[in-house]
Amino acid sequence: MAAKTVLVLIDGVRYDALFKVNDWVGLPNMRGILNDGVLWRNVYTLEPFLTNHITQKILTGHQHYTQNYTIFQRLEYLGFRTASVGTNPWDGRGARFNFDNLYDKEHNYQSDDVRFDCACRILPKVDxxxxxxxxxxxxxxxxxxxxxxxxxxxxxxxxxxxRTDTRLGRLRGWLEKITRGHYNLICVADHGMTDNGRHSIGTWTMEAVTHVPVFACGVNFKRGAKVDARFYVTDLAHAIVNLYDARVPAHMFNSVLSRAAAMPAVRS
Ligand SMILES: [Zn+2]
Incomplete structure (x- = not known):
């Protein structure tokens, strides 16, 4: 049976934060995920560097996202149950549980605790x-x-x-508990950030905005692996669907999938 998988999009965390912020205040849970799993060192996001565009690209795996199926639609078609937490209704289209009411533009920054709690509550019910x-x-x-x-x-x-690091630690602990270790936890950012706290002004030559962290751990991933090949955030959707359906090409995960999970089965 395919492992329960969680994809966390951490808005606007640039790649070097994994190192710089860890050196300063400690990020034991993010570092724990990449030490126990995989760090992709060369993943880039795509213009325009605006969350609503990039979220769609991440969730469909396509540049032309409005014309393509979401991860939710693809997994539901295969017979798996999915949930979308905290993003807008259109991004979560096709999810069995679409908690779009947590997408509140006015009070967004106060709601991450609620989002993590909501994800933990729905996790036992979905794949x-x-x-x-x-x-x-x-x-x-x-x-x-x-x-x-x-x-x-x-x-x-x-x-x-x-604070996001601390919440990730709680989420991982909950995943460990309810799946007895049979889970995957994947983190990605939609874009980075300039030193001055901007991203919408970025161009594809601007490393601080384009280079994003991707790290994952779990039953499907090798431990302590680093990937230097270059990928784009649009590669992630196909790789995630591959965890549930081996017929889907998954270039981004190919070199770091654990042997135990090399032949995932489609639920019949
Ligand atoms: Zn922003």
Whole structure:
């Protein structure tokens, strides 16, 4: 049986935060995931660097996202149950449980605890959960508006990442408990951030905005693996569907899938 899988989109966390913020305040849970699993060191996002565009690209695996099926639609078609937590209704189309009411543009930054709780509650009922978290992006924009560097000592961006790390630890602990280790936890960012807390102004040459962290652990992944091949966020959807249906090509995960999970079966 395919493992319960959670995809967490952490809005606006740039790649080097995994190292810089860890050095400063510690990110034991994010580092734990990549130490126990896989770190992709060269994944890039695609223009325009706006969350609603990139979310769609991540969830469909296509540049032309409005014309293509979401992960939810593809997994539901295969007979699996899916949930979308905290993103807008259209992004979560096809999910059996679509908690779009948590997508609140006015109070977004206060709602990540609710989103994580919601994901934990629905997890026992489904095979795949997509969880959108936003606090990190919101606090980068607080830095932008206050003219602070996102990595300065008084930056709230750092502490938003730290809080997200703590929530990820709770989520992983819950996954361990309810699946007895038969799970996958995958994290990705939709875009990075300039030093000044912006991303919408980015171009494809701007490393801080285009280079995004992807890290994962779980029953389907090798332990302690690093991937240096270059991928794009649009590669992720197909790789995730492959965890449930081996007929789908999964270039992004190919070199790091554990042998035990090399032949996932489609539920009949
Ligand atoms: Zn933003």
């Amino acid at each position: 795949f959960v997509y969880l959108y978290t936003v606090e990190t992006d919101e606090y980068a924009h607080v830095c932008r508006d206050a003219h602070r560097n996102i990595y300065s000592w008084e930056s709230p961006y750092i502490w938003a990442i730290k």
